Structures are given as C-alpha cells and as structure tokens.
Amino acid sequence: MTALEISGLSKDYVDAYTGEEITAIGDVSFTVDRGEFVSILGPSGCGKTTVLNIIAGFVKQTGGTVKVGGRVVDGPGPDRGVVFQSHALFPWKTVLGNAAFGLRMKRVPPKQREATAREYLELVGLAGFEHKYPHELSGGMQQRLGVARVLANEPDVMLMDEPFASIDAQTRRKLQEDLTRVFELRRPTVFFVTHDIDEAVFLSDRVIVLSTRPSIVREIVTVDLPRPRTWRETTQLPEFRHLSNRITELLTGGAEDVHPAIDPD
Ligand SMILES: Nc1ncnc2c1ncn2[C@@H]1O[C@H](COP(=O)(O)OP(=O)(O)OP(=O)(O)O)[C@@H](O)[C@H]1O
Numbered sequence: 001m002t003a004l005e006i007s008g009l010s011k012d013y014v015d016a017y018t019g020e021e022i023t024a025i026g027d028v029s030f031t032v033d034r035g036e037f038v039s040i041l042g043p044s045g046c047g048k049t050t051v052l053n054i055i056a057g058f059v060k061q062t063g064g065t066v067k068v069g070g071r072v073v074d075g076p077g078p079d080r081g082v083v084f085q086s087h088a089l090f091p092w093k094t095v096l097g098n099a100a101f102g103l104r105m106k107r108v109p110p111k112q113r114e115a116t117a118r119e120y121l122e123l124v125g126l127a128g129f130e131h132k133y134p135h136e137l138s139g140g141m142q143q144r145l146g147v148a149r150v151l152a153n154e155p156d157v158m159l160m161d162e163p164f165a166s167i168d169a170q171t172r173r174k175l176q177e178d179l180t181r182v183f184e185l186r187r188p189t190v191f192f193v194t195h196d197i198d199e200a201v202f203l204s205d206r207v208i209v210l211s212t213r214p215s216i217v218r219e220i221v222t223v224d225l226p227r228p229r230t231w232r233e234t235t236q237l238p239e240f241r242h243l244s245n246r247i248t249e250l251l252t253g254g255a256e257d258v259h260p261a262i263d264p265d
C-alpha cells in the first residue's frame, strides 16, 4: 500500500533580495510504501529540504501533487510527523511531557498518553529520563526524544531532515543503529533526508538520488540488504560497498554537474 505519493513536483522560489526566480525542484515523482524507509540524497541546494517541507505542508509547491494515505496534502497535519535537525523540543516540559505532547493535542486520555509516551521513550533508550528536562539531556538524547515524540504520535509518514547531522560521529552511529532497530520493530513509514551516502544505504529500503538544481530524480536505488542490520556487519557486505559506490558515482558523475556533488561534512 502506498503511504506517500509525489507526482510531478516542482518548486520555484523568488529570491527575496534580487527578486530573481529560481527553480529549486524541476520535476520530481516517487512513492513510498507503507512501512518502507526511503532516503533522499542529492547535491547541496538541490531541494531535499524543500521536498520534505512540501510533504510536511510547511511550503506550497509550484506544481504537482503530494498525497499521504491517498489524501492530497494542503497544509500541515497530524498524519505527518517531522523530526527536525535541531531538536525543537519544549524546554519547559519534561521528557515525558515532550513525548506525550502530540497525544495531548489529539486528546488522548492522560493515562493512555503517558503509557504510550513511556513505551516509545523506552524504545529509543530514554527509560529512566522521563522527569528530566531537555537541557539536562545530551544532544544525542535530545534527538532520541525528538524521534520518540514523533513515533508516539504514530503518524502515517515520519519525515526526518538530516536529524543526526549536528551530532558527533560516535553518537551518530549509535543513533543510526537505534533508528534501524526501532524501524525493524515498528515499521513506521519514513522519508529521510541526508547528505551521508553510507547512512542512506544503511538505513533505507530505497534511496532516491536527485540531480543538481533544478532537480529531477536521477535514479531510485533499491537497497536489498538483509535485516536486521547492524553497522558492523551490514557495512562490511560487498553489496553495501557496491551500492554506496554506485550512489557516489551518480552524485559525482555526469558531465552536466558543475557543482561539487557532495558537501565535505
Ligand atoms: N525560502 C526560500 N526562498 C528562496 N529560496 C529558497 C528558499 N528556501 C530554499 N531556497 C533555495 O532553494 C534551493 C533548494 O534549497 P533546499 O534547502 O531545499 O536544498 P537542500 O537540498 O535541502 O540543501 P542542503 O543539502 O544544503 O540542505 C536552494 O537554492 C535554496 O537557496
């Protein structure tokens, strides 16, 4: 069953200073099945965040349609949950209060929302921290809380924009493995923006590779690696290296690419 359907998406922006119109997204179409993990990769500025923001309903597209669960998206809604790069937590609420926030908005009764919030906190490794405040957590823990908060809402589609980009390499590895474990247990539908090719291959069932701006889908790469995955074992598989190299080629190859394809970070 299709959870997310993007067809003929395009987006023109007007530069606030020059008044010049730029086409960020040229023509992008893809679908994400229910319970599928799909990442999107592409050169910096090709419109990955814009695609995510359009799906979230924060930004209006110029052309094309977005459907979530068969319904046309026309603004934000509880059927989509966004995990931001920065944590976007409520500093005055406890960990438990943050995790239960969306359920409170949905008017889930207190006992039930606490039970659900605790369940997802445990799943992301935050059991025992329920009564702490966000400032008492490390960056990695705050990001886990961001993930738990969205998962607790059980959205039709979970949208993540480089959620681990600002986290140190060692913690990032752990978060990638934990996200994989949670995904394998609960099978949410995930649309994940990243710059990191290995991260995309490790996490995903399919990887969408975009071209430079105005972006089109250059290729959709299927990642047929066995699950459950662990970083150590999965990244050592010859097929992993093959997929990673193939995507690197797609991002760097092609004579029309005048911009560096990948950010050094
Ligand atoms: N609000 C805006 N107004 C004008 N131009 C914008 C706006 N938001 C994005 N753009 C432009 O649209 C293009 C795509 O931006 P977007 O942030 O979606 O790219 P991205 O692929 O997420 O980049 P990165 O990998 O650096 O995060 C860029 O050229 C950017 O400058």
Ligand SMILES: [Mg+2]
Residues within 6 Å of the ligand: 048, 049, 050
């Ligand atoms: Mg971006």
